[in-house]
Amino acid sequence: MNAVTPDSGLHYLEDFTRNKASLPGRQQPWVAALREAAMRKFVATGFPTRHDEDWKYTSVAPIERGRFLLSSGQPRAVDKPQVEARALPGAHLLVFVDGYHVPSLSKVDALPAGVSIASLATLLERRRSGIETQFDAAASYPSAFAALNVACMTDGACVHLAKGVRLDAPIHLLFLSVTFGLAAHTRSLVFAEEDSHAVIVEHHAALGTPVYFTNTVTDIVLGRRAQIEHHKLQQESARAFHIAAITADLAEQSRLISTSFALGAALARTDILAKLNGEGAECSLDGLYVADGRQHIDHHTRIDHNVPRGTSRELYKGVLDDASRAVFNGKVIVHPDAQRSDAAQTNRNLLLSEHAEIDTKPQLEIWADDVKCSHAATVGQLDAGQIFYLRSRGLDEETARALLTYGFAAEMVQRIEHPGLRQRLDDLLRERLPQQLEALS
Amino acid sequence: MANPAFSLDELIGQEYRQGFYTPLETDTVPRGLDEDVIRLISAKKNEPEFMLQWRLQAYRHWLTMSEPKWSTVVHPNIDYQDISYYSAPSSQKAGPRSLDEVDPELLRTYEKLGVPLRERELLAGVAVDAVFDSVSVATTFKAKLGELGIIFCSFSDAVREHPDLVQQYLGSVVPYTDNFFATLNSAVFSDGSFCYIPPGVRCPMELSTYFRINARNTGQFERTLIIADKGAYVSYLEGCTAPMRDENQLHAAVVELIALEDAQIKYATVQNWYPGDKDGKGGIYNFVTKRGDCRGANSRISWTQVETGSAITWKYPSVVLQGDNAVGEFYSVALTNHYQQADTGTKMIHIGRNTRSTIVSKGISAGHGRNSYRGLVKIAKSAAGARNYSQCDSLLLGDQCAAHTFPYIEVKNPTGQVEHEASTSRIGEDQLFYCQSRGISAEDAVAMIVNGFCKEVFKELPMEFAVEAQKLLGVSLEGSVG
Numbered sequence: 001m002n003a004v005t006p007d008s009g010l011h012y013l014e015d016f017t018r019n020k021a022s023l024p025g026r027q028q029p030w031v032a033a034l035r036e037a038a039m040r041k042f043v044a045t046g047f048p049t050r051h052d053e054d055w056k057y058t059s060v061a062p063i064e065r066g067r068f069l070l071s072s073g074q075p076r077a078v079d080k081p082q083v084e085a086r087a088l089p090g091a092h093l094l095v096f097v098d099g100y101h102v103p104s105l106s107k108v109d110a111l112p113a114g115v116s117i118a119s120l121a122t123l124l125e126r127r128r129s130g131i132e133t134q135f136d137a138a139a140s141y142p143s144a145f146a147a148l149n150v151a152c153m154t155d156g157a158c159v160h161l162a163k164g165v166r167l168d169a170p171i172h173l174l175f176l177s178v179t180f181g182l183a184a185h186t187r188s189l190v191f192a193e194e195d196s197h198a199v200i201v202e203h204h205a206a207l208g209t210p211v212y213f214t215n216t217v218t219d220i221v222l223g224r225r226a227q228i229e230h231h232k233l234q235q236e237s238a239r240a241f242h243i244a245a246i247t248a249d250l251a252e253q254s255r256l257i258s259t260s261f262a263l264g265a266a267l268a269r270t271d272i273l274a275k276l277n278g279e280g281a282e283c284s285l286d287g288l289y290v291a292d293g294r295q296h297i298d299h300h301t302r303i304d305h306n307v308p309r310g311t312s313r314e315l316y317k318g319v320l321d322d323a324s325r326a327v328f329n330g331k332v333i334v335h336p337d338a339q340r341s342d343a344a345q346t347n348r349n350l351l352l353s354e355h356a357e358i359d360t361k362p363q364l365e366i367w368a369d370d371v372k373c374s375h376a377a378t379v380g381q382l383d384a385g386q387i388f389y390l391r392s393r394g395l396d397e398e399t400a401r402a403l404l405t406y407g408f409a410a411e412m413v414q415r416i417e418h419p420g421l422r423q424r425l426d427d428l429l430r431e432r433l434p435q436q437l438e439a440l441s
Numbered sequence: 442m443a444n445p446a447f448s449l450d451e452l453i454g455q456e457y458r459q460g461f462y463t464p465l466e467t468d469t470v471p472r473g474l475d476e477d478v479i480r481l482i483s484a485k486k487n488e489p490e491f492m493l494q495w496r497l498q499a500y501r502h503w504l505t506m507s508e509p510k511w512s513t514v515v516h517p518n519i520d521y522q523d524i525s526y527y528s529a530p531s532s533q534k535a536g537p538r539s540l541d542e543v544d545p546e547l548l549r550t551y552e553k554l555g556v557p558l559r560e561r562e563l564l565a566g567v568a569v570d571a572v573f574d575s576v577s578v579a580t581t582f583k584a585k586l587g588e589l590g591i592i593f594c595s596f597s598d599a600v601r602e603h604p605d606l607v608q609q610y611l612g613s614v615v616p617y618t619d620n621f622f623a624t625l626n627s628a629v630f631s632d633g634s635f636c637y638i639p640p641g642v643r644c645p646m647e648l649s650t651y652f653r654i655n656a657r658n659t660g661q662f663e664r665t666l667i668i669a670d671k672g673a674y675v676s677y678l679e680g681c682t683a684p685m686r687d688e689n690q691l692h693a694a695v696v697e698l699i700a701l702e703d704a705q706i707k708y709a710t711v712q713n714w715y716p717g718d719k720d721g722k723g724g725i726y727n728f729v730t731k732r733g734d735c736r737g738a739n740s741r742i743s744w745t746q747v748e749t750g751s752a753i754t755w756k757y758p759s760v761v762l763q764g765d766n767a768v769g770e771f772y773s774v775a776l777t778n779h780y781q782q783a784d785t786g787t788k789m790i791h792i793g794r795n796t797r798s799t800i801v802s803k804g805i806s807a808g809h810g811r812n813s814y815r816g817l818v819k820i821a822k823s824a825a826g827a828r829n830y831s832q833c834d835s836l837l838l839g840d841q842c843a844a845h846t847f848p849y850i851e852v853k854n855p856t857g858q859v860e861h862e863a864s865t866s867r868i869g870e871d872q873l874f875y876c877q878s879r880g881i882s883a884e885d886a887v888a889m890i891v892n893g894f895c896k897e898v899f900k901e902l903p904m905e906f907a908v909e910a911q912k913l914l915g916v917s918l919e920g921s922v923g
Contacts, residue, residue, distance in 0.1 A: 053511070339840070351855035354822075364846040366865050369837035374864040379820075379852040 009046045011067045013039065016151055019070045024154065025124030030132055038150035045144045057327040057359040058269055058298045063241050068183035068213040070152055075100045076178050078207065083174065086205055089420050091172035092117060098177060098212075099154040099184030109169070114162030115198075117171060120187060121155040131158065134189055134221075141217065141273060145243045149185045149217045156188040156216075161196035161226070170199040170229075170418055175216065177206045177240065183213040190218070192226035192254075199229040199418060204244075206237035206264075213241045220247065222254035224278065229257040231421060235428070236265035238293065245271045250310075252278030259416065260287040261425060262297045263432065269298040276303070276310035276338075287316040288412035290432050291324035291356075298327035305334040305341040305371075314345040319409050320356035321434070328360040330375070336367040345375040350382065350408050352401075352434075402435035469528040474521055476500060479628055482527050486597045486631075489604055499617035499627035506621050512784045513813050513845060514753050516689070516726060524691060526629045526662070582646065590639040593648055596664055599635035606637055610668055614697040614734045614761070622693040623730040626662045630695065633663035638673035638704075647903055649678040652694075665696040669704035671737065676707040676903060689717075689752060694729045702737030702764065709902050710758075711910055713750035721780025721809070724752025731758035735767035738793070743770035745901040747910040748783055757815065759788035762796035762824075769798040772898040776914060777810025777842070786816035786833075786847075791824035791857070800831035803895050805914075806842035813845040820857035827857040835865040836894050838887070888914075 016039055025031030047064050048055040075097035083105045087093050094117065095105035101119035108117055123129040157173045175186055190200060204214055214236060222228055228248075236242045242265040248256045260270055274283045289297040303312045318326045332343045349358045362375040382404050390400035409429055416422040430437060470481055479500055483493040508519070586593050592603060600607050617627035634650040652663060669675055679696075692714060698706050708731075717724025727750075733742035744758035760769030771787040789798035804812040814833045835844035846863045868890050876886035892899070892911055899907045 336841075349852075351852065351857075354855050356855060357851070357853045359852075360850045361848060362846075362861070362863070363848070364835075364863060364865060365843070366835070366837070366845065367843045369840045369842065369867045371837070372866060374862070375846070376863070377848070377850055377859070377861040379850060379857065379859040381855045381858075 009043055012148060013043055015070055019072075022073050023070075023152070024121035028124065028127065031124050034135065035151045038147045042144055042147040042151060045147065048144055054300060054329070057325075058267070058296065060243075060267075060269075062267060063213055063243070066181075066211070066213060066241065069181060071098045071100065071154065071179065071182045071184065073100060073154070075102055078102070078105060078176060078178060080105060082207060083176070086174060086203070088170060088172045088201060088424065091170040091201065091420070093172045093174060094119070094157050096155055096173070096175045096184075096186060098179050098182050099175075099186050101155045112165055112167060114165040114196075115167050116158075116160045118158045119155055120153065120158050120189070123158055131189075134158075134191060141245050141247050141271070143245065143271065145215055146217055146245050149187055149215050149245075152183070152185040152215075153187040153217075154185055156186040158188070159190045159198065159200065161192045161198055163193045163223075164195045165193075166196065167198040170201050170421065172201045172203060175202075175204045175214065177204075177210060177212045177214060177237065178208070179212065180210040181212065183215060186214070186216045188216075188218045190220040190228060190230070192220070192222050192228050194223040195225045196223070197227045200231070201421060202230065202232045203235070204233070204242065204264075205235045206240060209237045209239050211239045212237070213243075215243045217245045218247070220256065221249045222251055222256060222281075224252045225254060226251070227255045227257075229417070230259075231416065232258075232260045232270070233425070234260070234262045234264055234268055234270070236268065238264065238266060238295075240265045242268040242270075244269070246273070248272075248274045248283065250274065250276050250278060250281035250283060253280040253282075254278060255281070256283040258283065258285045259412070260285075260299065261412075261428075262287070262289040262291075262299070263428060265295065265297070267296045269300070272299070272301045274301075274303045274312070276305050276312065277307060279307050279309050281307075282311040284313040285316075286314070286412055286415055288409055289316075289318045289326050290409065290429070291318070291326055292321040292432070293324060294322070295324040296326075297324070300327075300329045300331075302331040302333070303343065305332070305338040305343065308338055309340045310338065310342070312343045312345075315412070316347045317409060317412055318347075318349040318358065319352065319405060320349065320358060321352040323353070323355040325357040325359075328358070328377075329363065330361075331363045331365065332373060332375070333365045334368050334371050334373065338368050339370040341368065341371045341373070343371070343373045347377045348408075349377075349379045350405065351379065352381070352405065398435045399437070402433045402437055406430065406433055406437060469525050472523055472525045474500075474524070474526055474629065478526055482629060482631065485527065486600070488597075488600050491604070491608055492600055495612070495617065496628050499624050500629075502618055503621070503624040503628055506624060508621050512755060512815070513811065514755055514782045514784050516753055519691060519726070521625070527631055586644070589642050589645070591642060591644055592635065592637040594635055596630070596633040596635045596666070599666075603635070603637070606668070607635070607666070610666060610697070610699055612697075614699060614732050615695050615730050620730060622728045623695050626664060626693050626695045626730070630662045630664040633665045633694070634667075635665070636667045636675065636677065638669045638675045640671040640673060642673050644673070644675040647676050647678055649680070651680050661690075661692045661694070663694045665694070667697070667706060667708070668699045669701065669706050669740075671701045672703040673701075674705045677709065678903060679708070679710045680713070689724055689726055691726045691728070692751075696729070696731040696758075698733035698742055700733065700735050700737065700740035700742050700767075703739045704737060705741040706733065707743050707745070708733070708758075709745040711747045711749075711902075711913065712754070713913060716750045716781050717752040717779065719779045719808075721752070724781070725750065727751035727754045727756065729756040731756060733758070733760045733769070735760060735762045735764050735769060735793075735796075737767075738764040739766045740764050741768040741770075743768075743772070743901070744787065745772045745898065746774070746785075747898070747902070747913065748773070748775040748785060749913050751783075752781060754781075754783040754785055757786050757788055759790070760798065761790045761792065762798065762827075763792045764796075765793040766795045767793050768796070770901075771798075771800045771802070772901045773802045774805070774895045774898045774910070774914070775803070775812055776805045776807075777812045778807045780809045782811045784813040784815055786814045788817040789819070789829060791818075791820045791827040791829070793824060795826040795828075796824055797828045798830075800829070800833070801897050802831075802833040803898055804833070804835040804844055805838065805891060805894070806835065806844050807838040809841045811843045811845075813847065814863075815847040817849040817851070818859055818861070820852045820854050820859065822853045824854050825856045827854065829857075829859045831859075831861040833861075833863040834894070835863075836891065837865065837867045
């Protein structure tokens with residue numbers, strides 16, 4: 001218990017000890033062992049502080065102080081219409097309330113052969129579900145929050161795609177938080193075998209504005225030539241704390257399309273790690289963060305080019321208003337011998353208010369010579385010339401500013417292929433503009 | 442790269458041309474560091490009491506610090522008790538008043554290095570302060586500069602002759618508590634250059650300091666302080682070399698620049714300390730703290746550096762832009778070959794309104810060299826209308842080398858505009874093929890492409906230095922093609 005700030009780590013340890021008997025998988029020795037080992041690891045490292053380079057700009061002290069509690073396993077009842085309003089049309093829907101799967105709210109249509117979508121809790125309870133080997137293959141992200149997640153995980157989605165399966169309708173994972181003071185540790189696993197293809201939407205939302213703590217981890221493993229789109233939509237309550245990690249393992253010629261739309265939460269941190277482990281693998285990481293009030297939104301991404309001929313593309317944009325603050329850290333590491341790697345990374349930020357702050361750090365570490373790598377970062381405000389132009393066309397100042405802000409951010413929305421999701425994101429973006437825009441084609 | 446027409450191994454064996462040792466009788470204090478050593482250094486230099494107290498204060502603070510670990514450079518632990526903190530050619534005890542009193546052996550050393558003190562005085566019009574191990578051996582052009590009120594002398598002379606200026610400015614940019622190596626320097630610094638340009642004076646010639654480490658097992662800790670008073674202008678050059686040795690030697694210098702209202706300081710460094718042999722044995726650890734303070738409105742500080750030497754280079758020449766409309770510039774070429782490591786970059790701290798900064802960093806890695814750009818651009822809340830443009834490019838020659846970029850950007854004012862761009866690439870086969878098809882040898886083609894890559898930085902150097910830097914780059918790179 002060396003470096004832990006005395007009682008905070010202890011609180012989570014005590015809460016874990018009190019509740020471990022009611023966590024899923026209690027009958028399975030391997031699950032219990034996994035949880036205990038992870039808890040030891042969490043207690044040994046403790047919450048990160050601002051002295052840790054990866055947390056230089058983000059203080060998690062409020063999460064420590066929050067002393068959030070594990071939920072009892074009996075999620076509160078939620079009205080079906082409230083869920084339906086958030087459901088993505090035409091998608092397979094899995095609903096989790098306060099960290100637990102609620103089958104009565106979910107709606108999974110007939111799935112093609114070779115596709116299985118299950119709740120993690122169910123698989124942890126069952127013997128010989130095969131989930132154990134998948135855990136071994138996926139769980140590797142070394143952070144205190146990921147360790148806490150493994151120790152306390154309650155539920156999540158397990159998606160398995162057999163060889164060659166193509167799932168056309170997206171899988172919508174809706175994580176709803178409704179209860180004050182709870183911590184929801186959810187974990188999802190996606191296994192895509194050779195040549196399979198699926199679209200997954202990981203959606204975090206709240207009913208009302210409770211204070212709670214979401215700590216979620218998603219592991220994606222892509223087989224050869226598999227293609228996964230993973231879209232994360234973070235719409236937590238304005239008073240919530242959100243910590244998320246997404247890891248992806250890419251085999252030969254597989255392709256990951258990841259997007260992260262961060263709109264909610266008082267404090268949000270998302271870590272995305274993509275490992276290009278097979279030749280010719282390709283990943284694109286896109287993101288948009290829109291913050292106002294006193295929101296703090298942090299993205300850390302890391303792309304490891306471990307083998308030759310990998311391609312990575314990354315574009316993150318941010319719009320910051322009021323006294324909000326955003327952090328972006330994009331790491332691209334080209335390991336020795338990963339020749340012919342091609343990496344491009346861009347981070348663009350728009351500051352709308354004199355109290356907003358951005359801390360960005362695009363980082364390149366290159367250990368091979370035959371590579372093409374670039375990164376760029378910009379920070380600025382709306383262009384006075386463009387505002388003048390729009391005003392000369394009869395728009396008032398506010399509308400001109402809203403239109404330009406929309407134009408800056410909408411690029412990220414337009415890159416989404418799925419029409420339903422794109423429309424949803426476009427609506428959400430428009431809601432966040434300081435001024436309503438009339439429908440623009 | 443396809444089948445080079447020359448032997449790689451042969452060219453890698455390129456020797457460090459400044460690696461000779463001058464046998465001179467020296468006055469060296471025993472190895473080790475404690476308060477008595479500091480008192481001894483201070484006494485040897487006849488320093489006033491305030492200087493000794495400042496050193497002791499720094500030393501006591503240093504004892505509470507530990508070596509920083511965050512950088513990407515790797516080196517064996519340094520035993521700070523195994524270094525001699527003061528070494529001076531014994532014939533210099535009294536301090537030469539003119540070049541005629543300087544030991545002829547010393548003058549020959551400088552001539553060998555291409556810094557002929559005498560000739561420079563007569564012909565080139567560059568005032569030189571030569572620092573040999575721990576002491577300044579000669580400062581040329583003192584009299585002529587004196588007519589304009591410019592003070593250009595060794596730091597020791599400044600402490601004795603202009604204590605008020607030293608007391609006012611020393612440590613005002615890099616305080617003695619700044620960082621591990623700067624604090625160590627504050628405690629034990631031996632000599633360096635001091636320069637003061639009075640208000641409204643434009644220094645008519647390039648000022649230059651030439652640093653040479655000669656003695657074995659010594660560390661060189663020099664301190665440079667340059668003050669440009671209101672409306673003054675000065676351009677300053679710094680060059681460094683050391684003999685070839687198997688063990689590593691520590692060089693921990695501090696440079697402080699102060700630009701008052703409307704003043705301008707240009708500071709150029711061509712650093713060519715001994716880089717170690719081709720297996721990474723020996724070489725200088727160059728752990729330097731350099732910082733400029735644009736204190737007045739419309740002031741301007743520019744750093745230009747060509748870093749080709751040292752086993753490890755670890756420095757971030759920075760500018761604090763306090764005055765409104767102040768301008769900070771950083772132009773850097775860092776080259777690492779064999780097992781050299783460089784972790785270098787800059788910090789631009791924008792505090793005043795409409796402050797501007799430009800960063801151009803070119804890193805070249807060859808052999809097993811490791812090159813990191815680490816920089817910070819900070820736009821404080823008060824820095825309305827601040828502007829920064831950064832560009833860091835890396836060129837990789839060879840598949841064992843590494844290039845990293847760590848740019849930190851912190852913006853707290855929406856009117857600030859910050860742009861950062863970086864790219865990493867190697868010399869394209871098509872570029873080489875094109876040059877070779879025009880009858881240019883592969884080696885010349887590489888030299889040409891590398892020089893083109895660095896051109897933006899070289900054009901910031903004073904003419905003679907630019908030529909020297911280009912030659913140096915050619916020498917340091919020889920053998921890395923392939």
